Amino acid sequence: MKHWWWKFLAIALLLVASIAGLRVPLSPALVHVSPSRISPGEVNIEVTGYNTRFSEGMRAYLENEGQYVCPVRVEVIDATHARITAVVPAGLRASMTDLVVQGLKYPGAFFTEGLGDGIESGPCGPSTNKLDMSGLAFTFPNRSILYESIRNLHFHVPMWFTMIALMGISVWRSIQVLGNNSLDRDRQARSAVHVGLLFCALGLTTGAVWARATWGAFWTNDVKLNGAAVTALIYLAYLVLRGSIPDAHKRARLAAIYNIFAFVLLVMFLFVVPRLNAIDSLHPGNGGNSGFNDLDLDNRLRVIFYPAVAGWILLGIWLYDLRHRSLRINEHLDR
């Protein structure tokens, strides 16, 4: 029990993070509003919600720079569909009007015509009811474009964290090789790169699928994508380099030196270059792009994300341990 408690921890963390990552519902949001353009006069608005519970007598209004237009009629079709009829007055100030239904805002819902100096704001504005419990439910943020795929944060991103952790272990072992010429440390460095490349491959393929669903293509010219691909090639070259040197001690030393350079390049390609302000990146938190941490109530994601990362890193270390032990047995056999 003493030495393998962390394997139980890995399984427990992965179970919790995976179940929660798949089961926690998305917070309700308005996903579609038509028409996209309003002009003075009566307008019929079709609203589609996601995970919403539209009900008779629900609060709905149009908001234009703090001025409210109240609906004439709100017709609930079902929990996620409603038809709102409103008479749009002439003289709204801003060219974009928001729609708010049940406290859920669809910003910039309508391009507005017939602008002027403002209107007499309707009496319907935001609810002042302090006993609104809807925000207390544990849900994931609902963002347009991402929608349910935001859950991939708990699966795709930990792959990269695990790869970086394994490459870190590998470079640490390599430094030790240079200090004491230990062939066992060299085996550990090699095993860590081997398993790290598995997670790199998983990160690349899962990233491609997620990119197809959100950015529209399996591969984009994003700096972080290309950086990750180059990193994968650098580490593949590490394995090729090892294969090309027959003498075990020479191989250990040369591979260790190469590994240190490889890790420096990994840090450059995955952390430094994508964060340069001159470069645009589609990845959150890179190149002037905001991270997921600006999402409302982002802690809802973090609560699941950190256990997921810890669990996947522990699983990666577990696989690395298996690989290292089997390599050691293999070399004993060859002797």
Add this chain to the structure above:
Amino acid sequence: MRTAFTLALLILHILPAAAQAPTWLEDQLYGGGKLNAVIAVVSIILLGIGIWLWAQDRRLKRMEKAIEKKTM
């Protein structure tokens, strides 16, 4: 020659249709509020780790055989 021509004609007819119709994939990935993208990602991870374990299993089997040979 004739088959090549027919093939070329067929491809020329199919290709534009294929270019316009990634809708099948889009439907698959975008289905259920893009939930299918998550299912695809989880499946890829499980498959990848499964393949790795399979390869590791074969390595162990090779070693077991080597041990058998040595002890015999």
